[in-house]
Amino acid sequence: MTGLLERYAEVAGSDAVMQLRQLAEPLQGMKVVHVNSTKVGGGVAEILSQLIPLLRELGLDAEWHVIEGSPAFFVCTKKFHNSLQGAPDLPFEEELQIYERVNAENAERLAPVLKEAEVVFIDDPQPAAMIRYFPQRKGKWIWRCHIDASHPDRRVWKYLRQFLKDYDASIFSLPDFARMLPHPQYVIPPAIDPFSGKNCELSEEFIQGVVKDFNLDPSCPLLVQISRFDRFKDPLGVIKAFRLAKSFFPSAQLVLAGGGATDDPEGGTVLAEVHAAALGDPAIHVLELPSDAHRIVNALQRVAWIVLQKSLREGFGLTVTEALWKGKPVIGGNAGGIRLQVINHHTGFLVSSPEGAAMRIRYLLQRPENARRMGEKGRRYVRENFLMTRLARDHLTLMLALLHRETERIDTTQWKS
Amino acid sequence: MTFVIKDCALISMATGLRAGNLSEFKATLALAPLECVYHHFWGALLHTQFDDPEFKNDFAVWVYRELRDDVLAEMLAVLDPADYADLGDLRSDIIELIEQRLEQKEWLAWVPAVRPFYFLRSQIVVFDTGKRADSVEELAELMPELSAGSVFYHVIDARRRSPVGCDDFSAWLVGLGEEYAPLCHSLAEIDPYFGSLTDLRWQLVEAFRTFLEGRGRA
Numbered sequence: 001m002t003g004l005l006e007r008y009a010e011v012a013g014s015d016a017v018m019q020l021r022q023l024a025e026p027l028q029g030m031k032v033v034h035v036n037s038t039k040v041g042g043g044v045a046e047i048l049s050q051l052i053p054l055l056r057e058l059g060l061d062a063e064w065h066v067i068e069g070s071p072a073f074f075v076c077t078k079k080f081h082n083s084l085q086g087a088p089d090l091p092f093e094e095e096l097q098i099y100e101r102v103n104a105e106n107a108e109r110l111a112p113v114l115k116e117a118e119v120v121f122i123d124d125p126q127p128a129a130m131i132r133y134f135p136q137r138k139g140k141w142i143w144r145c146h147i148d149a150s151h152p153d154r155r156v157w158k159y160l161r162q163f164l165k166d167y168d169a170s171i172f173s174l175p176d177f178a179r180m181l182p183h184p185q186y187v188i189p190p191a192i193d194p195f196s197g198k199n200c201e202l203s204e205e206f207i208q209g210v211v212k213d214f215n216l217d218p219s220c221p222l223l224v225q226i227s228r229f230d231r232f233k234d235p236l237g238v239i240k241a242f243r244l245a246k247s248f249f250p251s252a253q254l255v256l257a258g259g260g261a262t263d264d265p266e267g268g269t270v271l272a273e274v275h276a277a278a279l280g281d282p283a284i285h286v287l288e289l290p291s292d293a294h295r296i297v298n299a300l301q302r303v304a305w306i307v308l309q310k311s312l313r314e315g316f317g318l319t320v321t322e323a324l325w326k327g328k329p330v331i332g333g334n335a336g337g338i339r340l341q342v343i344n345h346h347t348g349f350l351v352s353s354p355e356g357a358a359m360r361i362r363y364l365l366q367r368p369e370n371a372r373r374m375g376e377k378g379r380r381y382v383r384e385n386f387l388m389t390r391l392a393r394d395h396l397t398l399m400l401a402l403l404h405r406e407t408e409r410i411d412t413t414q415w416k417s
Numbered sequence: 418m419t420f421v422i423k424d425c426a427l428i429s430m431a432t433g434l435r436a437g438n439l440s441e442f443k444a445t446l447a448l449a450p451l452e453c454v455y456h457h458f459w460g461a462l463l464h465t466q467f468d469d470p471e472f473k474n475d476f477a478v479w480v481y482r483e484l485r486d487d488v489l490a491e492m493l494a495v496l497d498p499a500d501y502a503d504l505g506d507l508r509s510d511i512i513e514l515i516e517q518r519l520e521q522k523e524w525l526a527w528v529p530a531v532r533p534f535y536f537l538r539s540q541i542v543v544f545d546t547g548k549r550a551d552s553v554e555e556l557a558e559l560m561p562e563l564s565a566g567s568v569f570y571h572v573i574d575a576r577r578r579s580p581v582g583c584d585d586f587s588a589w590l591v592g593l594g595e596e597y598a599p600l601c602h603s604l605a606e607i608d609p610y611f612g613s614l615t616d617l618r619w620q621l622v623e624a625f626r627t628f629l630e631g632r633g634r635a
Contacts, residue, residue, distance in 0.1 A: 015424065015564060019544045175535035178431030187429035187537065346467040377467065384465050397428050397542045409450065411543040415421060 004057045008101050010391040011194045020389060022412040023396035024058035031139075032062045032399070033117040035110065037077065037126035039066045041259050041291035042228065043167070043190060044146055047391070050193035054392050065113060065126045067106040074265050080125045083156035083314040084149045085232060090156065091288050100129055107133035114139075122167075129163045137238040140168040142400045146190065146315045148336035150176040168402055173316045173337050184407075185400055189340060191391035192321045192382070197294030199325055202302065210299035214285055220251040221365050222305035226297050226322075228258045229288075232313045234333065235356045239277050239284060241310065244358035245282065246274050249365050255300055257287035278301040301326050306364050306371065310357050314338050321386045324348075324378030330369045331360045347378040420556055420589050422548040422563065425570040427463055427539040429456070434536040439484060440526035442534055443515045451504045452538035458498040458507070459573055460539055462614050463565060464507070473610065474498075476511060476534075483530040489518040499610045501581055541574060553597065557625035567612040572609050572617060584609075586621070600628040 009017040032055060036044050048064045056060035069077075076095035085090050091099070107114070107130040114120055114130070117139045122128055124146055131141055143238055149157075149172070157179065164170065164181060171186045172178045178185045192199055211218050223242060227233040235256050242254040256274060258267075271288060278284040289296060301307060307323035309332045316337030322340060323330050330348035332338035342348040349360040364371045400410050434449055436442035446453075457475035472478045472494040481490035492514045501507040519526050546567060550556035563571075571585040579588060587604050590597040603624040609617055 017548070018426070018547070019426070022544050023542070172431060174539055175431050176533075178433055178535070180433040185431040185433065187431050230577065343467055381465055393426065393542075394428055397426075397540065400542075401540055407540070409541050409543065413421070413543055413545045 004053060007195060008054075008387075008389050010046055012383065012387050016387075016389040016393070020054075020058055020392055020396065023393060023400065023410075024055075024060060025412070027396065027399060027403075028059040030060050030119065030399075031117045032060050032119045032121070033113055034062070034064045034121045034123065035067060035114075035127045035130070036064075036123035037067050037069065037074075043316065046193075046196070046198065046318065047388075048123070048192055050196055050388050051392060051395070054193075054388055058392070058396075063113065063117075065110055067102070067130075068109070069102045069106075069126070070098065071265060073102040077126045078265055080156055080160065081147060083153035084125070084147050084160075086148075086151035086153070087111060087232075087313075088153040088156075103127065103129035104133055105200075106130060120403070121395075125160055128160060131163055131166050140399070141166070142398065142402075143167045143173050144158070145170060145171040145177060148174075148177060148313045148315050149179065150174075150336070152179070159176075161318050167278065169398065171398070174340060184401075186245075186394070188391065188394040188398070189337060189386065190316045190318060190321075191386045191388045192318060192325060193388045194325065198298050200295075200298065200301055202295065207299045207302055208297065211303055214255070214287060214300075216253060216285065216303065217224045217251075218257070220253055220301055221249050221305045222253050222255065223306050223308055223361060224255045224257070224300050225308040225310065226257050226300065227309065227311070227318045229267045229274055231266075231270055232311055233269070234310045234312050236277050237312075238308055238357070239274070240354035241308075241357035241361065243281075244355065245361040245365070248362050249286055252361075252365070253283050253285065253289060255285045255304075255357070257285075257289055257297065257300055259289045259291040259293060259297075298322075298326075301328065304328055306331060306361060308335065308357065308361075310351065310354075311335050311338060317341065321382055324375075324386075325382045327372075327375035327379045329364055329374035329378065331357050331364070341381070342375075342408070343377075343381070345374075347374055347381055372393055418589065418592050420550040420586075422546045422550070422559060422567055423570050424544045424546050424564055424566040425574060426544075426566055427456075427460055428542060429460070429537050429539050432536045432538060435533045436530070436536075436593075437533045438527055438529055439480075439486075439489075439519070442479075443512055443519075443526075445536060446508060447512060448534045450538055451508065453536045454504045454508050454511075455498075455577075456537050456539045458496075458610075459569075460537070462573065463569055466613055469613075479534045480528070483532050483534070484525070484528055485531075486518070486522075486525060486528075488521075489515065489525075494520050497608070497610050499608060501577070515526065541570075543570060553593070553600070554629065555627070556586070556589075557629055560618070560622045560625055563618055563621075565618075567604060568614045568618045568621070572621075576609075597628075599631075600624065603628060 052062045052064045076091045079089040079091045119143045123144045169184045171188045194211045246252050307322045307328045307330045311333040314336035320341045332342040334350040334352045351357045436445045477490045477493035575585040576582045587601045607620045
């Protein structure tokens with residue numbers, strides 16, 4: 001015992017931990033494997049780095065593996081990503097061949113683990129085709145989609161569907177993203193770990209060090225957007241909104257901070273566009289952070305007066321959850337999972353344009369008491385809905401449902417007796 | 418007889434069914450699994466509430482927000498699922514109300530919704546809280562501490578499990594003897610659908626308190 005569950009009980013409540021223990025009881029020692037495409041950077045890697053230790057603490061034999069791919073492979077999967085999010089970017093035939101070949105190579109490499117596993121979770125499209133190479137699989141295979149697939153390009157969806165239809169279940173973050181598939185589709189939003197570097201409490205000394213390092217003025221309004229440099233995160237729209245709001249609050253500062261992910265080849269191009277747009281404006285701080293700069297991100301969120309996540313498409317938006325957990329009001333794009341977290345006038349505001357974001361920035365800066373109350377509600381909302389204990393509970397329930405072929409009712413009290 | 422206090426959570430599941438206007442909604446509802454009707458009427462009670470919602474069921478909320486038809490939203494909002502022993506009857510009444518409204522405003526059938534309606538169902542997962550009551554007094558003492566999930570399980574989910582559609586507390590009290598009939602009667606008068614689960618818990622607390630005080634006086 002490392003005390004992880006006891007620590008969770010302090011934050012999420014002892015009932016939440018007791019529920020996890022009850023669900024995990026019939027799954028003791030079970031081999032559960034998660035496979036994704038990057039060890040660092042992005043929400044999926046963060047979730048897995050926190051979920052796996054929690055599952056292990058609960059007595060499951062949980063493992064996390066990362067597929068290996070060439071730059072050409074990730075160009076293809078980025079095209080999948082863009083196309084699933086409604087911006088058609090069709091891979092060429094040769095790229096699809098690379099996609100399938102890389103999946104075949106990884107299937108061969110991971111075969112000893114995957115053949116043995118009783119439950120396999122495959123995250124996103126990158127490793128999705130591996131299932132084809134396990135026709136005699138014994139375990140249950142689940143596809144976890146973290147992408148806003150509400151308006152996918154039909155051709156890309158049709159191509160991926162040939163692999164996805166063979167899974168035993170799939171998980172989407174929102175009902176909007178689910179498609180017609182011949183297996184149960186769970187709606188399970190992601191979650192954050194309150195003890196991770198991104199979310200743990202920080203010393204005032206560390207926070208002030210970050211403020212100093214990045215030449216920020218804590219006495220002036222500070223707006224922060226943390227996200228990869230990706231067009232769907234609309235960093236240029238954030239700069240426009242900031243400039244509109246700045247005419248009312250000339251001392252305001254903006255931080256656009258993001259790390260890279262090894263499976264995102266477009267980041268450099270977008271970062272260059274952001275630098276060009278911010279050029280010559282000392283109030284705009286564009287920070288390219290290493291993917292492991294979790295505590296720096298944490299500190300930036302804590303010193304922010306308002307957190308922005310003005311995405312045009314968003315699978316879920318863990319940065320929104322992180323900000324709400326830190327008691328910050330969030331101005332978010334009216335897209336995907338942000339809608340689930342930003343409850344208008346309660347935890348922040350949903351906006352559909354830079355002008356809308358500017359209007360809400362102005363509102364919150366003029367009404368700090370309202371901003372504070374929104375922050376309090378946001379933290380409570382995250383505690384009740386978006387902590388890792390809830391995600392683990394939903395995953396365990398799903399596993400039990402599949403293994404016991406239950407469709408409606410998972411009654412842990414009956415199994416005990 | 419010991420009363421075992423349980424807790425529960427709902428895990429949402431997509432059906433892949435969606436509707437972009439009222440015509441599609443009516444047609445899809447007719448075909449959707451009945452569990453969808455249950456989920457969209459009762460499921461929201463377990464969601465975090467920021468204020469007292471104007472409309473209690475997801476169908477009414479969608480018609481109000483996404484189709485902007487106040488009249489139909491109000492017609493749907495007034496439906497109380499607790500009045501229906503059979504979800505199929507509830508579904509038939511919803512369809513009937515939609516047809517009534519479409520007779521008044523035919524064009525409403527084709528007005529595109531701002532956002533589609535996604536038909537969901539749910540899996541319920543049940544937990545043991547470890548709490549037990551061996552008497553009505555003990556249960557009354559535990560009542561104020563019940564979680565929203567416990568209230569949902571013992572009052573709302575119970576109606577689906579019970580052959581006579583009653584809550585778990587009443588079923589337990591019946592087994593304790595005739596002297597608890599007045600308390601059963603009070604519990605039967607509580608409308609589980611009207612308020613939040615917190616409101617419902619306080620109504621239960623009040624019913625137990627009133628009964629025990631009355632018995633103490635007698």
